[in-house]
Amino acid sequence: MSLPRHALPESEVLSGLPPVRAVGATEVAARITTAPRLVVLDDDPTGTQTVAGIPVLTTWTTEDLRWALRQESTAFFVLTNTRSLSPEDAAARNRDIVRALHEASLAEGVPYAIASRGDSTLRGHFPLETDVLAEELTSVGAGAPDGVVLVPAYIEAGRLTIDSVHWMRTPDGLLPVGESEFAKDATFGYTSSALPDWVEEKTGGRIPADKVVRITLGDLRTGGPTHVAEQLTALRDGATAVVDALCDDDLRVLALALAEAEEQGARLLYRVGPSFVRARAGQSAHPPLTAAELRPLRADAPHGLIVVGSHVSLTTRQLNHLRAQQGDLAEFELDVAQLLDATRRDAHLDEIATAAAAALESADTVIRTTRTVVTADDPEESLAISRSVSAALVEAVRRINATRRPAFVIAKGGITSSDTATHGLEIRRAWARGTLLPGIVSLWQPVDGPAAGIPYIVFAGNVGGDHALADALALLRSAA
Structure with missing residues (x-):
């Protein structure tokens, strides 16, 4: 498919589309009362930012999974963090989770469906994760999936799929996602914006573009749930379907179709962006948390900690605006060169963690990595560098929290x-309680461990406007 290599006016891309088919969240919620529990394997923690009142696990023991299955919720998240892992480790983690989940499901008598939550800008271990999940589901006796349903849309962040092409909203208009900075990712890069072509590209031609089933806005809005359910129930032998979405109503039509297809015996595996989860869970968009709602969640301490590891240009701009708008900050840099030097790493860590803990007494404190990205020629070496730097950053957080909460x-x-x-x-174990900004920046309430009682805010590197980090901090400060 021939696509522009620049952003187009949104009105041009959206012209001529069929009218929205309105579907309320309550209709979906009523329809899924007997549906399998949706278990979202989240390859980083940011998938929770479209939902509220949903359990979150960062481990996957059978005991923890049984706890999640017992909660009054239509879905829950398991944080796999596989986007930061090598392909081999990501595969092994997915296999472990499916085995434990199946055991927990049998013990609790609660059926499940799995959504592999990936990045809305198409980065991550695809098709590896859905391939491995399909193999493991077959192995444990849950049955081989009839189809893999790909739904990368993230409505609030402006990641939209139209006529099977994935776009991202920018200040200049809608940009084909294959032309974005995210498509140039050192580990998960790609060139295609049309999802059937992207599937062919990422599978190395194993799944040709012309074999990918396209569920378009016409199918969703004109055909409706029954028509889309027919498309889904026709999937066989793990075939891939890609789904358009421009708004929550489109995703709720899909949710109704999925419920009908699953009721008819279709076994489906999902690879999705964040917005799918909200629709499939029967939730509507929640307004951001208010200062009054945040006040009882804040820990009994004067100031908070802001941990910055993302290197995308948006994060750097947000950090610059944070300094400009909320100038009374303490800021400390973990120098990547020192972190990668075994002889200097621990002393540097200790110096920064000690200083940051002391600063929390008098100011909200930023701890960040060097803004210059360090990569290697080999994608796996680049990922190893990222893991090493991330490990140092979180070790600093551990030391800071142990000294001053x-x-x-x-x-x-x-x-x-x-x-x-x-x-x-x-x-x-935690609960996703809502967001600080509309549809982005999730707040978790930890229920155990040394962070119990400390609200934890998950802020993706690639979402929000330039002022979003400053706005989030301002809201948290207003709850003091």
């Missing part, structure tokens, strides 16, 4: 927020 913790970046949650703050 902050009022809150904001973690900026996907890998950063995952590692900070699991290793820096040792969170095992």
Whole structure:
């Protein structure tokens, strides 16, 4: 498919589309009362930012999974953090989770469906994760999936799929996602914006573009749930379907179709962006948390900690605006060169963590990595460097929290927020309580471990406007 290599006016891209078919969240919620529990395997922690009142696990023991299955919720998240892992480790982690989940499901008598949550800008281990999940589901006796349904849309962040082409909203208009900075990712890069072509590209031609089933806005809006259910029930032998979405109503039509297809016996595996989860869980968009709602969640401490690991240009701009708008900050840099030097790493870590803990007494404190990205020629070596730097950053958080508990913790970046949650703050179980900004920046309430009582804010590197980080901090400060 021939696509522009520049942004187009949104009105041009959206012209001539069929009218929206309105579907309320309550209609979906009523329809899914007997549907399998949706288990979202989140390859970084940011998938929770479209939902509220949903359990989150950072571990996947059978005991933890049984706890999640017992909660009154139509879905829950398992933070896998596989986007930061090598392909081999990502595969092994997915296999472990499916085995434990199947055991927990049998013990609790609660059926499940799996959504592999990937990045809305198409980065991550695809098709590896859905391939491995399909193999493991077959192995444990849950049955081989009839189809893999790809739904990368993220409505609030402006990641939209139209006529099977994935776009991202920019200040200049809608840009084909294959032309974005995210498509140039050192580990997960790609060139295609049309999803059937992207599937062919990422599968190395194993799944040709012309074999990918396209569920378009016409199917969703004109055909409706029954028509789309027919398309889904026709999937066989793990065929891939790609789905358009421009708004929540489109995704709720899909949710109704999925419920009908699953009721008819279709076994489906999902690879999705964040917005799918909200629709499939029967939730509507929630307004951001208010200062009054945040006040009882804040820890009993004067100031909070902001942890910045993401290196995308948007994060750097947000950090610059944070300094300009909220100037009374303490800021400390973990120097990547020193972190990669085994002889200097620990002393540098200790120096920064000690200084940051002391600063929390008098100011909201930023701890960040060097803004210059360090990569290698080999994608796996680049990923190893990222893991090493992230490990140092979260070790600094662990030391800071052990010395002085902050009022809150904001973690900026996907890998950063995952590692900070699991290793820096040792969170095992939490609840996603809502967002600080519309549809983005999720707040977790940890229910165990050293972070219990400290609100944890998951802030992806690639979302929000230039002022979003400053706005999030201003809201948290207003709850003091």
